[in-house]
Amino acid sequence: MIIDSHLHLPVRDYLLSLETQRQGLLSELENHKISRGIVIPDNIDYSPIGNLKQCIQLFNNIPNIYILGTVNILEDNLEDNISELREYFLFNKIVGLKIFPGHDDHYPNDERLEPFFKLCIEYDKPLVIHTGENSGDKECSKYNDPKYIVDIARSFPSLKIIISHLFWPKVEYCVEVTKDFTNISYDTSALADKEVVFKTGREKIKYSLEMLIKKYNKKILYGSDYGMCNLQDHISLINNLDISDKQREEIFYKNSVLLFGL
Numbered sequence: 001m002i003i004d005s006h007l008h009l010p011v012r013d014y015l016l017s018l019e020t021q022r023q024g025l026l027s028e029l030e031n032h033k034i035s036r037g038i039v040i041p042d043n044i045d046y047s048p049i050g051n052l053k054q055c056i057q058l059f060n061n062i063p064n065i066y067i068l069g070t071v072n073i074l075e076d077n078l079e080d081n082i083s084e085l086r087e088y089f090l091f092n093k094i095v096g097l098k099i100f101p102g103h104d105d106h107y108p109n110d111e112r113l114e115p116f117f118k119l120c121i122e123y124d125k126p127l128v129i130h131t132g133e134n135s136g137d138k139e140c141s142k143y144n145d146p147k148y149i150v151d152i153a154r155s156f157p158s159l160k161i162i163i164s165h166l167f168w169p170k171v172e173y174c175v176e177v178t179k180d181f182t183n184i185s186y187d188t189s190a191l192a193d194k195e196v197v198f199k200t201g202r203e204k205i206k207y208s209l210e211m212l213i214k215k216y217n218k219k220i221l222y223g224s225d226y227g228m229c230n231l232q233d234h235i236s237l238i239n240n241l242d243i244s245d246k247q248r249e250e251i252f253y254k255n256s257v258l259l260f261g262l
Helices: 018-031 052-058 078-090 111-122 139-143 146-155 171-178 194-200 202-215 231-239 245-260
Strands: 003-007 036-039 065-067 097-099 127-130 161-164 184-187
Touching (some): 018 052, 052 065, 097 111, 111 127, 146 161, 146 171, 146 184, 202 231, 202 245, 231 245
Parallel strands (some): 003 036, 127 161, 161 184
16 A cells, blocks of 8 residues: 655646646556545645645545645734634544745744644644755755754654655755654655755665664655656655565555554
């Protein structure tokens, strides 16, 4: 079994609506024998990958697809947003919360996010944090440096945190800064992308993941960042790690089941 913990609706010239994007995503998952997936909406109202309400509606009757909640502290009415997300958690419409420091010009430990951290703790759901460079923009990573995530992990020890993209290209730094915090896990999203591999180094990515698993006993979740990245490349990344079959099973699906409560 494979669960992809990091998906987006694909944006393609031939996919002319959210409905056709949904069908494109589901077809790709079926073609690659991925049993379940977690779709991440955008945190703005008008987006080619859909906003939270649109994605909840699109996948409402698809039992093998789950949705992550999103928040934008720079634009949203935060009090209303908390109430809305609480209702989504209550009725199992979302399985966690994603924030986008680096896409958004704020740090992950911004005090305005603290009520959202507490909401995740209340419902025992993870906080997923975007890290690393964006394509063509290395300066944005100043907003999502793992040192700020460590501040969150220390202040909220019962908050389950998932670091996306391993702060590429500085993956070794990310490992060193975060390895000692038991409430921090990681997904593999974008780590097999051509730009990420070119700037980071394939062996450095592989070694960092193996270190987290074998030396530090960290939870790694398979995620592809599909919509922008290739599914098969990310499956191959996991299959090529020097780890046990049991550890591979944990990456491909068991850790996602545990952390997201699927």
